[in-house]
Amino acid sequence: MIQITIIGSGNVAQHLIKAFDASKTVEIKQVFSRNKEALSHLVAYEKIVSDYSELQTADLHIIAVSDNAISEVSEQLPFNNQFVVHTSGTSPIDVLDEKNRRGVFYPLQTFSKSKNVDYSVIPFCLEAENTVDFKLLESVAKSISTAVYLINSEQRKALHVAAVFVNNFTNHLYQIGQEICEENQVPFAILRPLIQETADKINTLDPNEAQTGPAKREDSNTINAHLAFLEDENKKNIYKILTQSIQDNGKKL
Amino acid sequence: MIQITIIGSGNVAQHLIKAFDASKTVEIKQVFSRNKEALSHLVAYEKIVSDYSELQTADLHIIAVSDNAISEVSEQLPFNNQFVVHTSGTSPIDVLDEKNRRGVFYPLQTFSKSKNVDYSVIPFCLEAENTVDFKLLESVAKSISTAVYLINSEQRKALHVAAVFVNNFTNHLYQIGQEICEENQVPFAILRPLIQETADKINTLDPNEAQTGPAKREDSNTINAHLAFLEDENKKNIYKILTQSIQDNGKKL
Numbered sequence: 214m215i216q217i218t219i220i221g222s223g224n225v226a227q228h229l230i231k232a233f234d235a236s237k238t239v240e241i242k243q244v245f246s247r248n249k250e251a252l253s254h255l256v257a258y259e260k261i262v263s264d265y266s267e268l269q270t271a272d273l274h275i276i277a278v279s280d281n282a283i284s285e286v287s288e289q290l291p292f293n294n295q296f297v298v299h300t301s302g303t304s305p306i307d308v309l310d311e312k313n314r315r316g317v318f319y320p321l322q323t324f325s326k327s328k329n330v331d332y333s334v335i336p337f338c339l340e341a342e343n344t345v346d347f348k349l350l351e352s353v354a355k356s357i358s359t360a361v362y363l364i365n366s367e368q369r370k371a372l373h374v375a376a377v378f379v380n381n382f383t384n385h386l387y388q389i390g391q392e393i394c395e396e397n398q399v400p401f402a403i404l405r406p407l408i409q410e411t412a413d414k415i416n417t418l419d420p421n422e423a424q425t426g427p428a429k430r431e432d433s434n435t436i437n438a439h440l441a442f443l444e445d446e447n448k449k450n451i452y453k454i455l456t457q458s459i460q461d462n463g464k465k466l
Numbered sequence: 467m468i469q470i471t472i473i474g475s476g477n478v479a480q481h482l483i484k485a486f487d488a489s490k491t492v493e494i495k496q497v498f499s500r501n502k503e504a505l506s507h508l509v510a511y512e513k514i515v516s517d518y519s520e521l522q523t524a525d526l527h528i529i530a531v532s533d534n535a536i537s538e539v540s541e542q543l544p545f546n547n548q549f550v551v552h553t554s555g556t557s558p559i560d561v562l563d564e565k566n567r568r569g570v571f572y573p574l575q576t577f578s579k580s581k582n583v584d585y586s587v588i589p590f591c592l593e594a595e596n597t598v599d600f601k602l603l604e605s606v607a608k609s610i611s612t613a614v615y616l617i618n619s620e621q622r623k624a625l626h627v628a629a630v631f632v633n634n635f636t637n638h639l640y641q642i643g644q645e646i647c648e649e650n651q652v653p654f655a656i657l658r659p660l661i662q663e664t665a666d667k668i669n670t671l672d673p674n675e676a677q678t679g680p681a682k683r684e685d686s687n688t689i690n691a692h693l694a695f696l697e698d699e700n701k702k703n704i705y706k707i708l709t710q711s712i713q714d715n716g717k718k719l
Contacts, residue, residue, distance in 0.1 A: 280685070280687070280688060281685075281687060303680075303688050303691060303692075321656060321657070321659075321660055322659070322660060322663060330663070334659045335659060336656045336659060336660075338656070360656070360659070362653075362656060364652065364656075367650070368650055368651065368652045370650075370691075370695055371646055371647065371649070371650030371652055371695070372647065372650075372652050372656060372657075373692075374646055374692045374695055374696060374705075375642075375643040375644075375646040375647050375652070375657060376643070376657060376660055377679055377680065377681075377692060377705070378639045378640075378642045378643045378646070378704075378705075379639055379640055379643040379657050379660060379661050379664065380660050380661075380663075380664045380678070380679065381677070381678060381679030381680070381681060381682070381708075381712070382639050382704075382705075382708045382712075383636045383639050383640075383661075383664050383665075384664055384667075384668075384673055384676050384677050384678075385673075385677065385681075385708055385711060385712050385715070386631045386632055386635050386636050386639070387631075387632055387636075387668055387673040387676075388673035388674060388677065388715065389628075389631045389711075390628040390629070390631045390632040390673075391628075391672075391673050391674075393624055393627055393628040393631070394624065394625065394628050396624070397620070397621055397623075397624030397625075398621065399617065399621045399624055399625050399628070400615070403574055403589045403591070403613070403615060403617075403625060404574070404625075404628060404629060404632050405668060405669060406574075406575070406587045406588060406589060406613065407574055407575060407589075407629055407632060407633050408632050408633075408636075408665050408668050409665055409666075409669075410575060410633075411632065411633045411636050411637055411665065412636075412661050412662055412664065412665030412666075413662075413665075414637075415637075415640055415658060415661055416658060416662075419644075420637055420638075420640040420641035420643075420644050421641060421644075423637050423640075424634070424637050424638065424641065425633070425634060425637075426630055426633065426634030427556075427630065427634070428630075428634060428638075429634070432533070434533070434534065435533065435556050438556060438623075439556075439626075439627045439630060442623055442624070442627055443627065447711055447714065450707060451631075451635075451707060451708065451711060452630070452631075452635075454703060454704060454707060455634075455635045455638055455704065458638060458642075458700055458704060459634070459635075459638050461700065462638070462641065
């Protein structure tokens with residue numbers, strides 16, 4: 214069994230604990246959390262430590278904390294020349310203290326505490342400084358997912374920016390859609406199948422082929438009617454910029 | 467059997483023909499198309515007419531043509547006081563010529579010719595000028611879908627604007643995500659599960675609850691790193707505006 218220690222108690226840490234718990238090739242050795250109670254429903258109490266001096270070495274140490282804490286946490290680890298990874302999409306591998314062998318274990322997914330996630334389809338983007346460590350990381354990722362990729366720090370940065378567009382910004386467009394519905398006494402539920410279909414299409418169509426709508430059709434009557442309908446300056450502005458961008462894109466292709 | 471005539475040969479017309487074909491309570495009486503060959507794979511040749519004078523009356527006449535042609539097509543119909551509807555999300559009911567009884571039969575969905583659609587989950591937004599006509603329209607919609615709504619012209623306008631945000635603009639964000647991946651030698655396939663999960667979440671979570679990411683977290687280090695990474699002015703601009711909008715939204719809640 215590969216022994217893993219997880220440092221952190223947030224969303225990503227908790228999801229990883231659950232996923233490894235169900236895996237048969239990986240064992241959680243310790244979990245570091247300032248607040249032991251926060252994890253007591255997920256991990257045997259005796260495995261939770263809240264002081265760095267209690268941390269023992271394992272085959273792999275996963276730092277799952279917020280981006281700006283990774284560097285400091287990695288310095289606090291009470292051992293050298295062990296294998297330590299972070300789970301961040303934005304941070305390069307070298308934010309980790311170089312006293313240990315470094316790597317990245319980035320699950321490209323959006324984690325809400327209140328929703329369960331099927332780990333087996335989540336892409337894991339891995340990086341390590343040497344082949345032996347990479348192989349270990351690959352085994353660990355494959356124990357919970359079927360989609361495992363070797364992605365270097367520069368590629369990961371691109372991926373994270375792209376993920377912000379397709380996830381965070383997309384969700385914000387859903388939010389705007391919901392606001393427009395509510396302001397006009399229309400049930401937002403009517404839009405759910407469309408949201409689903411828009412995402413499903415991408416499994417079989419290239420986004421360029423899948424593009425429809427007034428911007429794509431250069432239908433200026435509809436575009437102007439929509440802009441007149443939107444009273445909120447912010448929504449108007451977003452409408453204009455995305456319409457323009459779709460039209461510019463059409464000209465590039 | 468309710469008898470229906472469809473006027474038009476585009477995406478929506480073709481999808482409706484397929485859906486009604488599979489229904490047991492509705493029969494297609496005639497289809498009007500300038501180009502008979504375009505529909506010969508979907509409809510018996512003798513049902514296709516290409517001259518308005520050949521159109522007979524039916525229980526319901528569905529005009530499925532582009533928005534700016536609805537008005538003229540409705541004037542050309544060679545009968546009066548029949549039930550005529552259009553399928554547009556943007557056009558009000560009164561673009562239809564008032565010589566006939568009017569209504570709207572708007573399937574809120576994105577139709578690509580190259581992808582099959584499960585009609586049973588597509589919301590149909592219906593409007594009619596009197597109760598008897600509305601009931602007929604409701605029967606027709608229920609023969610192919612389980613999601614049927616009474617939506618007036620003002621609500622439909624809101625719905626269509628909201629649909630542009632959650633469908634057309636969302637798809638454009640996928641397109642931007644794909645460009646960022648390709649420019650950095652990252653397979654876009656890595657993002658597909660995230661796109662799927664982002665949409666799936668909306669079935670169980672409110673978009674406000676589902677919002678994650680650097681904008682929501684007010685993580686200005688990551689935001690600045692992303693802006694520095696994005697060289698293209700258009701992408702930078704979209705990133706800034708949507709980030710700002712997420713942050714303003716957080717303050718309103």
